[in-house]
Amino acid sequence: MDVLTPLIKKSSILVIGSGGIGCELLKNLSGSGFTSVEVIDLDTIDISNLNRQFLFRSEHVGMAKCEVACEASRRISPFEESSVEGIGFYKPHHGNVKDNERFGVNFFKRFTCVLNALDNVSARRHVNRLCLSAEIPLIEAGTTGYLGQTTVINGKRTECYECQPKPTQKVYPICTIRSTPSMPVHCIVWGKELYKLMFGDAKASMLFEDTVNSDEPSTFMEPVVERRLKVEEEVGDDLVRFKEIKSYAVKALKSVYTEEINKQLSMDRYKGASKVPVPLDIEKLMEKADEWWKDKNDYPSVRENGEKRIWTNEESCHELFAIIREMYTTSTSPSDLHTSTVAFDKDNHLSMRFVTASSNLRAHIFSIETSSFYTAKGIAGNIIPAIATTNAIVAGLQVLELFKILKYGKEKIKNVCKFTYCLRDKTRKGLFLQPTTLQPPNDKCYVCRNARVVLSIDTSTTTLSKLIEDVLTKKMSFNSPILQIGCDQIYEHGEEEYGVNLPKLLKDLPCGGVKDGVSLIVEDFEQDMEINFEICHREFEEEEEEQFIISGDRPKPKEQNSEDVVPGDDNLGDSSAGAAAAANELDSNDDIVEITEEDNRKSLTSPPNGNGKKRARSGDSNYGAVAPKKIRGGEGGEEAIAID
Ligand SMILES: Nc1ncnc2c1ncn2[C@@H]1O[C@H](COP(=O)(O)OP(=O)(O)OP(=O)(O)O)[C@@H](O)[C@H]1O
Numbered sequence: 001m002d003v004l005t006p007l008i009k010k011s012s013i014l015v016i017g018s019g020g021i022g023c024e025l026l027k028n029l030s031g032s033g034f035t036s037v038e039v040i041d042l043d044t045i046d047i048s049n050l051n052r053q054f055l056f057r058s059e060h061v062g063m064a065k066c067e068v069a070c071e072a073s074r075r076i077s078p079f080e081e082s083s084v085e086g087i088g089f090y091k092p093h094h095g096n097v098k099d100n101e102r103f104g105v106n107f108f109k110r111f112t113c114v115l116n117a118l119d120n121v122s123a124r125r126h127v128n129r130l131c132l133s134a135e136i137p138l139i140e141a142g143t144t145g146y147l148g149q150t151t152v153i154n155g156k157r158t159e160c161y162e163c164q165p166k167p168t169q170k171v172y173p174i175c176t177i178r179s180t181p182s183m184p185v186h187c188i189v190w191g192k193e194l195y196k197l198m199f200g201d202a203k204a205s206m207l208f209e210d211t212v213n214s215d216e217p218s219t220f221m222e223p224v225v226e227r228r229l230k231v232e233e234e235v236g237d238d239l240v241r242f243k244e245i246k247s248y249a250v251k252a253l254k255s256v257y258t259e260e261i262n263k264q265l266s267m268d269r270y271k272g273a274s275k276v277p278v279p280l281d282i283e284k285l286m287e288k289a290d291e292w293w294k295d296k297n298d299y300p301s302v303r304e305n306g307e308k309r310i311w312t313n314e315e316s317c318h319e320l321f322a323i324i325r326e327m328y329t330t331s332t333s334p335s336d337l338h339t340s341t342v343a344f345d346k347d348n349h350l351s352m353r354f355v356t357a358s359s360n361l362r363a364h365i366f367s368i369e370t371s372s373f374y375t376a377k378g379i380a381g382n383i384i385p386a387i388a389t390t391n392a393i394v395a396g397l398q399v400l401e402l403f404k405i406l407k408y409g410k411e412k413i414k415n416v417c418k419f420t421y422c423l424r425d426k427t428r429k430g431l432f433l434q435p436t437t438l439q440p441p442n443d444k445c446y447v448c449r450n451a452r453v454v455l456s457i458d459t460s461t462t463t464l465s466k467l468i469e470d471v472l473t474k475k476m477s478f479n480s481p482i483l484q485i486g487c488d489q490i491y492e493h494g495e496e497e498y499g500v501n502l503p504k505l506l507k508d509l510p511c512g513g514v515k516d517g518v519s520l521i522v523e524d525f526e527q528d529m530e531i532n533f534e535i536c537h538r539e540f541e542e543e544e545e546e547q548f549i550i551s552g553d554r555p556k557p558k559e560q561n562s563e564d565v566v567p568g569d570d571n572l573g574d575s576s577a578g579a580a581a582a583a584n585e586l587d588s589n590d591d592i593v594e595i596t597e598e599d600n601r602k603s604l605t606s607p608p609n610g611n612g613k614k615r616a617r618s619g620d621s622n623y624g625a626v627a628p629k630k631i632r633g634g635e636g637g638e639e640a641i642a643i644d
């Protein structure tokens with residue numbers, strides 16, 4: 001420590017993220033005597049953070065995480081001010097690290113080292129790029145339940161965060177969700193879509209139908225959205241209103257759970273199916289619910305053990321009525337089919353109650369196992385519960401790596417720092433922590449090696465706006481792209497004059513168009529990135545998951561099984577047709593995604609061995625902890641990862 005003390009005093013540290021890992025990290029830094037520390041976080045404290053983000057107390061709920069975390073760190077610190085001029089003493093920056101005006105390369109250059117405590121790939125990529133540009137070492141960490149890892153990225157001498165592809169998410173085909181569910185997760189995805197249709201952005205729901213133009217309209221579209229189309233007016237007293245909402249609810253639920261199933265049966269849709277769906281008798285189920293309705297506050301989820309046990313069909317029905325009533329008696333009643341702000345959120349109790357109840361009724365129809373609120377929440381959010389201890393371990397490792405950097409200098413990082421896996425089960429040598437040598441950069445990395453990228457895309461049907469959205473922003477995490485053909489600029493993010501090009505097909509763009517064989521240069525000054533795309537015209541089948549392929553010099557991501565796709569689903573979707581989640585590359589709170597067996601095998605067959613073999617990182621959103629096998633929400637919040 002003696003050698004380190006003056007080095008600690010001289011160093012300036014940037015911590016990005018003050019959630020689970022960030023709190024641990026800040027406690028370690030302040031306890032170790034670091035004084036010149038700044039922290040970026042965009043979030044405010046939620047009550048659900050309190051169990052593990054221990055710098056926060058209930059009175060802090062709603063306050064900016066970084067502000068409260070910095071204040072606590074200052075209190076822990078044995079010192080009273082920053083020892084490095086120009087750097088704050090646990091100075092908070094409430095904002096998005098992608099905000100280039102505040103946190104550009106020059107901001108980063110002020111620090112000795114950056115420590116990431118983030119929870120999503122997109123922000124990590126952005127920080128990776130900035131650290132490469134600013135030539136500052138980055139200490140990365142991530143956890144998934146009991147699994148975690150810490151690594152160090154040093155400019156262009158070690159593997160960068162993007163040198164290895166990130167695994168894809170498991171997604172499901174629309175027809176499975178709409179018509180042929182066979183697993184609880186299919187029903188839960190469907191429940192989320194029904195929620196969207198009833199209360200959220202209805203037109204974005206995969207259950208939405210344009211009834212006027214449909215050849216074979218469903219029975220449920222009109223009854224379900226009917227209530228939303230009514231202009232909100234005070235319809236008499238509470239009882240009248242209650243009756244009106246109830247009659248809507250019965251009609252809507254009947255259309256979904258009885259009439260539509262009957263219609264599908266009558267069309268022989270399930271001929272030969274091993275299990276034929278059985279429609280529900282909503283009115284009968286309602287009889288019981290009617291009794292319970294007398295007490296406004298008595299509904300299944302609030303009854304004893306209500307969130308842990310599986311509701312009966314009567315209870316699910318009752319729960320749905322309670323939610324519909326609640327939705328239509330609040331000021332935020334969804335009316336507009338397109339702009340409703342009522343979005344599904346696994347942490348929103350009401351929306352999770354809806355998804356649990358609605359998916360269970362559907363599961364019952366298709367003889368699929370039903371789920372408790374907790375299990376459904378686990379599946380809906382693909383949650384692997386965060387384990388505070390794992391966060392503590394990886395944050396501890398991050399600080400140990402930081403000590404090595406301070407002691408031996410940036411130049412020695414490749415030799416002295418380690419990529420450490422935090423395992424759940426001991427290795428054969430009896431280790432829970434498995435350090436491995438840092439790898440050199442992947443020559444095929446387009447981020448740190450400027451490798452050329454071959455982009456296969458249909459240049460005669462794809463518009464510039466689609467290219468920017470799906471390929472550049474969602475897939476490759478560009479922030480502010482500028483596009484050039486040769487020396488001519490055809491697009492610049494934020495510049496209105498280029499707006500006219502957005503709806504144009506690639507082949508019709510100015511300067512000869514983006515066509516087969518053309519070299520397209522995409523730059524992002526904010527991220528100090530420039531990629532040279534070689535365009536390859538290719539037609540795609542409509543049902544292909546992604547309407548483009550990025551290959552050539554770029555490391556190839558794992559091939560996805562087309563069976564596993566639900567375009568458009570918020571949490572499970574990857575690839576094609578704008579599937580939001582993967583599209584965002586887990587940009588939202590990406591606690592976990594469902595990981596395929598293949599991901600699993602891959603990780604397990606490529607153990608960390610430090611002998612030059614590539615590591616296969618498995619699918620953690622948080623970074624890629626080792627090989628979680630199956631993700632299931634545990635009853636009562638129990639852990640939910642199985643490892644071979
Ligand atoms: N782009 C970003 N800019 C700044 N901070 C970010 C960004 N993306 C994520 N973060 C922050 O990183 C932290 C990650 O911590 P953690 O995973 O514990 O998050 P959480 O949302 O608090 O917890 P949980 O996901 O378990 O509910 C969060 O506090 C989040 O606000």
Ligand SMILES: [Zn+2]
Pocket residue numbers: 159160161162163164441442445446447448449
């Ligand atoms: Zn790289």
